[in-house]
């Protein structure tokens with residue numbers, strides 16, 4: 001089976017700021033290997049927002065943490081490529097990687113309170129980040145820069161530098177976390193792991209607007225993990241759908257909603273309230289994601305699929321087949337070249 005490279009064909013493109021190929025991440029649980037991410041690939045251009053969607057446990061957070069080099073043994077991360085602006089992060093030592101994290105690539109999380117040290121003031125935590133990632137500044141310039149960065153995310157920081165994280169609301173903390181993540185002038189890629197899940201809808205809208213503004217003003221690339229397909233529709237240019245640790249579909253955001261290719265994507269869309277038939281009973285996907293330790297030879301979605309092609313779905317794992325030339329792909333035998341001939345003869 002060929003290694004899937006879903007979003008690009010051939011060598012790394014000059015227009016990609018992040019390129020990941022054949023990422024595999026394995027945790028250890030009670031002495032057993034848990035393959036949480038398999039055959040994962042991603043390609044992001046400057047200024048592009050790529051959505052990463054899939055059920056809980058499908059490996060979205062693990063993929064982001066693996067890309068940023070955040071996982072420690074016994075977790076094992078392997079990849080053919082993790083290229084950031086053409087530089088392979090797998091070749092860097094720990095000190096160089098530390099500079100990349102928060103420098104050229106940063107991550108924001110669902111629960112901002114856990115991203116701050118509760119016993120340090122916001123000012124001290126911010127100053128530490130500037131000391132690591134802003135060699136252009138003298139320490140006496142830090143506070144003015146922190147106030148500028150806080151203002152850029154809509155927070156009047158004056159008087160707030162001496163405050164502790166618990167003295168801010170969730171929405172304020174999320175914006176401060178974004179300001180911290182964007183403190184580096186070298187930032188190229190922002191990895192956002194459910195950044196609005198813990199916020200109420202009005203604050204969510206503000207944070208999404210802020211992310212869009214940052215993308216436009218700084219030409220930032222983003223990978224946005226979310227459960228919420230309406231956030232995907234509003235924010236993303238491209239979508240990567242994951243199921244049981246694997247990429248099952250990559251598509252332009254319009255194509256994903258208009259003509260999803262993978263049966264899992266179709267069923268995910270059916271599960272959106274009101275989509276596609278308002279007033280009908282909410283669709284619920286039958287079955288459950290198989291345990292990641294399962295020994296499945298065929299398609300991992302076969303047991304839940306409403307649209308199986310035939311026996312091949314149970315016996316042969318589908319490759320991530322390219323669809324057209326724009327980087328779209330789906331891991332389904334139905335989109336394989338020659339699928340039409342298989343239909344009927346396989347059933």
Ligand SMILES: Nc1ncnc2c1ncn2[C@@H]1O[C@H](COP(=O)(O)OP(=O)(O)OP(=O)(O)O)[C@@H](O)[C@H]1O
Pocket residue numbers: 027028029034036054055056057058059060061062063292
């Ligand atoms: N430290 C760990 N040790 C063992 N298994 C882990 C560890 N962290 C995550 N896992 C497992 O890896 C799989 C992928 O988890 P991950 O958090 O990446 O999924 P996710 O798609 O981000 O889920 P969610 O949307 O709920 O955050 C899950 O089965 C999870 O239980």
